[in-house]
Amino acid sequence: xxxxxxxxVVREVLIRGPIPRRDLAARVGLSSxxxxxxxTPFLASGLLxxxxxxxxxxxxxxxxxxxxxxxxxxxxxVKITGDRxxxxxxxxxxxxxxxxxxxxxxxxxxxxADQLAAFLRRITGEIDALGVSVGGVVADGLVVDGVFxxxxxxxxxxxxAARLGIPVVTENDVVALAEMQRWFGAGLSTSGFALITIxxxxxxGLVVDGxxxxxxxxxxxxxxxxxxxxxxxECELGHRGCADSLLTSRSIEGRYSALTTRSWTAxxxxxxxxxxxxxxxxxxxxxxxxxxxxxxxxxxLSLQSTVVLAGDGIGLWALEGDRMQEAASADRGPGADAIxxxxxxxxxxxxxxxxxxxxxxxxxxxxxxxxxxx
Amino acid sequence: xxxxxxxxVVREVLIRGPIPRRDLAARVGLSSxxxxxxxTPFLASGLLxxxxxxxxxxxxxxxxxxxxxxxxxxxxxVKITGDRxxxxxxxxxxxxxxxxxxxxxxxxxxxxADQLAAFLRRITGEIDALGVSVGGVVADGLVVDGVFxxxxxxxxxxxxAARLGIPVVTENDVVALAEMQRWFGAGLSTSGFALITIxxxxxxGLVVDGxxxxxxxxxxxxxxxxxxxxxxxECELGHRGCADSLLTSRSIEGRYSALTTRSWTAxxxxxxxxxxxxxxxxxxxxxxxxxxxxxxxxxxLSLQSTVVLAGDGIGLWALEGDRMQEAASADRGPGADAIxxxxxxxxxxxxxxxxxxxxxxxxxxxxxxxxxxx
DNA sequence: TCCAATTAATTCCGTGGTAGAAGTAATTGT
DNA sequence: ACAATTACTTCTACCACGGAATTAATTGGA
Numbered sequence: 096x097x098x099x100x101x102x103x104v105v106r107e108v109l110i111r112g113p114i115p116r117r118d119l120a121a122r123v124g125l126s127s128x129x130x131x132x133x134x135t136p137f138l139a140s141g142l143l144x145x146x147x148x149x150x151x152x153x154x155x156x157x158x159x160x161x162x163x164x165x166x167x168x169x170x171x172x173v174k175i176t177g178d179r180x181x182x183x184x185x186x187x188x189x190x191x192x193x194x195x196x197x198x199x200x201x202x203x204x205x206x207x208a209d210q211l212a213a214f215l216r217r218i219t220g221e222i223d224a225l226g227v228s229v230g231g232v233v234a235d236g237l238v239v240d241g242v243f244x245x246x247x248x249x250x251x252x253x254x255x256a257a258r259l260g261i262p263v264v265t266e267n268d269v270v271a272l273a274e275m276q277r278w279f280g281a282g283l284s285t286s287g288f289a290l291i292t293i294x295x296x297x298x299x300g301l302v303v304d305g306x307x308x309x310x311x312x313x314x315x316x317x318x319x320x321x322x323x324x325x326x327x328x329e330c331e332l333g334h335r336g337c338a339d340s341l342l343t344s345r346s347i348e349g350r351y352s353a354l355t356t357r358s359w360t361a362x363x364x365x366x367x368x369x370x371x372x373x374x375x376x377x378x379x380x381x382x383x384x385x386x387x388x389x390x391x392x393x394x395x396l397s398l399q400s401t402v403v404l405a406g407d408g409i410g411l412w413a414l415e416g417d418r419m420q421e422a423a424s425a426d427r428g429p430g431a432d433a434i435x436x437x438x439x440x441x442x443x444x445x446x447x448x449x450x451x452x453x454x455x456x457x458x459x460x461x462x463x464x465x466x467x468x469x
Numbered sequence: 470x471x472x473x474x475x476x477x478v479v480r481e482v483l484i485r486g487p488i489p490r491r492d493l494a495a496r497v498g499l500s501s502x503x504x505x506x507x508x509t510p511f512l513a514s515g516l517l518x519x520x521x522x523x524x525x526x527x528x529x530x531x532x533x534x535x536x537x538x539x540x541x542x543x544x545x546x547v548k549i550t551g552d553r554x555x556x557x558x559x560x561x562x563x564x565x566x567x568x569x570x571x572x573x574x575x576x577x578x579x580x581x582a583d584q585l586a587a588f589l590r591r592i593t594g595e596i597d598a599l600g601v602s603v604g605g606v607v608a609d610g611l612v613v614d615g616v617f618x619x620x621x622x623x624x625x626x627x628x629x630a631a632r633l634g635i636p637v638v639t640e641n642d643v644v645a646l647a648e649m650q651r652w653f654g655a656g657l658s659t660s661g662f663a664l665i666t667i668x669x670x671x672x673x674g675l676v677v678d679g680x681x682x683x684x685x686x687x688x689x690x691x692x693x694x695x696x697x698x699x700x701x702x703e704c705e706l707g708h709r710g711c712a713d714s715l716l717t718s719r720s721i722e723g724r725y726s727a728l729t730t731r732s733w734t735a736x737x738x739x740x741x742x743x744x745x746x747x748x749x750x751x752x753x754x755x756x757x758x759x760x761x762x763x764x765x766x767x768x769x770l771s772l773q774s775t776v777v778l779a780g781d782g783i784g785l786w787a788l789e790g791d792r793m794q795e796a797a798s799a800d801r802g803p804g805a806d807a808i809x810x811x812x813x814x815x816x817x818x819x820x821x822x823x824x825x826x827x828x829x830x831x832x833x834x835x836x837x838x839x840x841x842x843x
Numbered sequence: 844t845c846c847a848a849t850t851a852a853t854t855c856c857g858t859g860g861t862a863g864a865a866g867t868a869a870t871t872g873t
Numbered sequence: 874a875c876a877a878t879t880a881c882t883t884c885t886a887c888c889a890c891g892g893a894a895t896t897a898a899t900t901g902g903a
Contacts, residue, residue, distance in 0.1 A: 098859095098860080100860075100861090115880080116880075116881065117879090117880065117881085125860095125861080125862085126861070126862050126863080127862090127880085127881065127882080128861080128862060128863080128881090128882070128883080128884090129860075129861055129862065130881090131881065131882055131883085132860085132861085132882095133860095135882095153870090153871090153878090153879080154870070154871045154872075154877080154878055154879070155869080155870060155871075155877085155878040155879025155880070156868060156869040156870050156878080156879050156880045156881075157869070157870060157879085157880080158879090158880065158881095159880080159881080240804070287682075287684065289770075299769075299770070299772075300772075301677075301771070301772050303675075303677045303678070303680075303682055304677070304678065304680060304682070306677075306678060308661075308677055308678070308772045310661070310772055310773065310774070311774070311806065312768075312769075312772045312773065312774055312805065312806070313772045315802060315804065315805050316802060317768070317769040317772075317801065317802035317805050318769050318770055318802075319802065320800075320802050320803070321766065321769060321770070321800075322762070322800065325699030325700075326699075332803060388696070392695065392766070392770060393770055394686070394691070395673075395686075395691040395692050395695060396663075396673070396692055396695070396766060396767055396770040396771060397675070397770060397771060398673075398674075398675050398682045398684050398686045398687045398691075399684065399686065400684070400685070400686055426694075426695075426696065427691065428689060428690060428691035428692075428693065428694050429694070429706060430614070430689065431686065431689045431691050432685065432686070472889080474889080474890090489851080489852095490851075490852065491850085491851065491852085499890080499891085500890070500891045500892080501851085501852065501853080501891090502852090502853070502854080502855090502890080502891060502892080503889075503890055503891065504852090505852065505853055505854085506853095506889085506890085507889095509853095527849090527850080527899090527900090528848080528849055528850070528899070528900050528901075529848085529849040529850025529851070529898080529899060529900075530849080530850050530851040530852080530897060530898040530899050531850085531851080531898070531899060532850085532851065532852095533851080533852080
């Protein structure tokens with residue numbers, strides 16, 4: 096188990112890449128002597144290494160920046176949806192090395208655990224820890240209400256840990272994605288942001304003051320049914336013009352299919368729109384307007400000026416980014432700083448990466464593989 | 470200057486009234502021995518005292534709860550609006566002792582400072598610190614953009630400190646109110662909540678993880694123009710059915726006056742509605758629906774389950790609370806915990822109290838009057 | 844009435860994280 | 874060659890913290 100300061104040091108080095116001791120000390124709020132004391136054992140164990148960076152120009156003794164050893168850690172992240180396992184194997188910095196997914200055979204927790212264990216053994220060798228993310232309410236690693244799987248109070252982490260013999264962390268999918276963005280995305284340049292995901296569903300997460308908001312409400316998907324367009328289409332729950340009714344792939348598919356003679360996938364609709372198809376353009380334009388409004392709502396009500404967009408439906412951004420930005424600006428209050436929109440274009444991969452990040456975070460917190468590194 | 474632990478101890482004792490050392494230790498995350506060490510000097514200086522509470526029933530040695538000496542501290546809080554000074558003088562627990570207000574003669578910072586200094590001298594004797602709150606963007610005690618006063622980068626705290634010779638803290642009005650709720654209101658039972666104020670304007674604040682969100686955005690009033698009713702009235706900025714257009718006293722006055730032959734104050738409209746006047750009821754009902762929706766939006770997008778209502782327009786709650794609650798529930802997502810609505814019925818007084826609270830907090834942080842207490 | 848049992852709070856003491864002061868290291872510029 | 878500058882480390886004292894044992898103040902029962 097690492098002390099708070101040790102954890103902070105390793106975390107900052109991991110996240111902020113090669114960083115001079117000087118900057119590091121300032122960032123973790125310690126003096127240089129304390130930093131030396133903390134860093135020395137990690138250098139000895141090999142977890143941290145000095146880079147020989149030129150650092151040209153400046154006068155004085157050159158810095159000797161610190162990094163986490165490049166081959167430290169191997170993690171797996173899995174997002175379990177209602178019908179597939181989406182896996183990624185990453186290094187210690189959550190950089191994907193292997194990406195794979197397969198159809199889910201059964202919804203039973205034991206069966207899913209069996210399938211996932213076999214799948215992981217197939218795609219990767221040894222890993223340090225596994226992160227699992229699911230939609231729905233997750234509390235203390237327990238899947239309280241896994242909406243797409245019908246799970247109730249399932250300790251899926253324990254099931255996987257028993258099969259793999261490594262630490263397994265379970266987390267809500269949006270919270271995991273927010274953690275990923277906090278450590279390796281927008282969080283590097285800002286202490287807070289709202290996160291909106293679009294795809295099969297609409298997700299919403301919040302990072303305030305450098306911390307992910309992970310109350311019970313965070314996993315409940317409450318923002319998905321926010322009213323955005325008074326006379327919009329109807330979602331499954333009967334809301335007119337809510338986020339879900341306008342932003343999910345199903346919504347895009349449904350609205351375009353209604354305008355044409357056959358049914359389409361969301362990607363096909365985006366392609367059609369990109370080609371200039373008027374009907375498709377109408378559909379994507381409406382979604383863009385809605386998403387722009389959603390962005391403004393999120394920024395205004397979370398009191399953050401940065402909004403991160405992610406998820407597999409994010410292709411909409413490339414197509415209608417301008418319209419979205421325009422709609423967002425229109426709903427931003429008067430005299431306010433413009434909303435800074437960051438887009439994670441990695442699509443579905445981001446979800447599994449999020450799961451990997453919570454595994455990385457857990458590993459650091461518990462200090463496993465930290466002191467024992469050769 | 471107090472250490473973090475000392476500050477935490479005094480703060481918890483101040484906030485949570487008489488509290489046994491045992492509970493106090495658990496709350497500030499320290500061991501009993503550490504607590505004894507920290508408390509002893511404060512008992513010696515007289516800041517903290519033991520209450521002789523019966524604490525009947527339980528077996529074992531009875532607790533000897535701690536409190537802040539009842540006559541510790543005297544603070545003033547002032548909310549400056551566009552046309553009035555609203556003052557309150559409080560004890561160390563932000564309990565109002567004197568409340569007074571007067572019309573503002575001029576908008577010039579120097580003149581306002583002169584008037585306020587004279588006013589304070591008239592209504593109170595010596596005070597330990599003064600808190601000032603204004604609408605608009607306040608950063609590091611500097612009024613960057615005081616919207617109702619037309620102030621730009623005014624260091625009003627310095628002006629007042631020069632006149633009174635005591636510490637003066639300047640803060641955004643909603644942030645100050647949120648601080649008040651955090652220490653002496655909803656914050657006692659929950660670590661996070663959204664705050665909505667209605668009155669002359671619509672205010673929105675956020676407390677997450679026990680901390681008030683006080684980014685630049687917090688003071689900008691960005692939530693005031695959130696779209697709530699597609700075909701609602703128009704606000705000054707031309708938004709249809711935004712919070713401002715439906716919830717301010719002006720909105721209530723304007724909509725009712727339009728239905729009748731003369732003009733009315735908001736209070737008169739509420740009274741008429743209470744008497745059963747159909748037209749008034751229509752107006753307040755529409756506002757209640759809007760506020761209910763606003764509450765749900767705030768809860769869903771802040772990921773909090775508690776929403777605090779405050780401000781001088783809060784009379785609407787007594788009249789239309791049920792309808793608001795209903796509207797809020799309707800917009801709360803499926804399967805979610807109900808929104809816990811807390812209402813601060815103290816109306817305008819809450820604003821000035823908020824200002825007093827930031828003065829109290831400042832005094833504690835700086836440890837003034839803490840060690841020197843006789 | 845005296846003695847467990849129980850809970851509250853304190854004293855004693857060792858540990859460990861921290862930073863200040865001063866020293867060393869490695870560069871640039873003249 | 875030597876100052877100037879910046880980066881980092883060594884030495885050392887401090888002090889906040891908590892575990893273990895102790896004292897304090899009550900209830901309840903024999």
